[in-house]
Amino acid sequence: MSTRLETLPHRHVLTLAAIPSAVRTARQTAEQALVQWGINPRHPTVDPALLILSELVTNSVRHAAALSPQVTVIYAAGADCLAFAVHDRHPYQPTLYATVTDTGTGGLATVMELTLGLGGTAVVRGDADGKGKSIWITLPL
Template sequence: MVATRSAAGPGRVRTGPVEGVWRFPVPAVEASVPRTRHAVRDRLLAQGMAGVRYQELVDDLLLIVSELVGNAVTHAAELSPEVITELTVGSDWVRVSVEDGDPYRPKALESDAGRTGGRGLLLVKSITLQAGGVCDVERTGEGGKVVWASLPVPREEAR
């Protein structure tokens, strides 16, 4: 899991997280879910998103990562031996995306009390909308898909 780009210029006064893009490629196995979640958490904290101001954002992002990587491992592993999570930190937003090689475009299932499982994407959409963000599923140039969610960074409170 390697950083691909980070932007924090010299002399820059930082009032929010340090911007950058990181990719976390992992094998499509169950152990990759907590491994990716921990790597994303560590990167978010290293980018300055520790403390009360960012707690809800970090919690939401980690739940989204867990659901999306878990879905890719569960449903796409046969056609995609590797899953790639990308974390993009901007000054006003954070985006997480999970890419796999399976062409099937998932749909959020409606809530059904009699059914176990199958509501991960619905949960991701719900968390994203509640946070004021957006999410979607897109095709990749290689024929797979990327599922992503972008959440706003909480503004610094006026003093």
């Protein structure tokens, strides 16, 4: 995928309390944004993308809420690309690509299997102060 995230014409940012209902709200917001942006909800990338998003928000709520009372979701899209990030203020940065070969069935392994299966990319970007991170997922449309 050669699309640079800065060039994607559609963007939306949502900040939520790091509580279980954030997962549903983040997913519903994504569904609404995609429709507004003209992305067919039946596109084969949409359902897996929503599952990936749900897993990442769930991880922030479960594992980061003690240090990060809020989670922020950034949604972006263009004609051939869908991208989103889940940000929290917990310093732990998971190793994404190692999870594909792990024997566990954790959420990050599912995220990576779906992302790579769709031809997408995943990256963890730490905050400049080292006290938080964003996990960015980019998927082709």
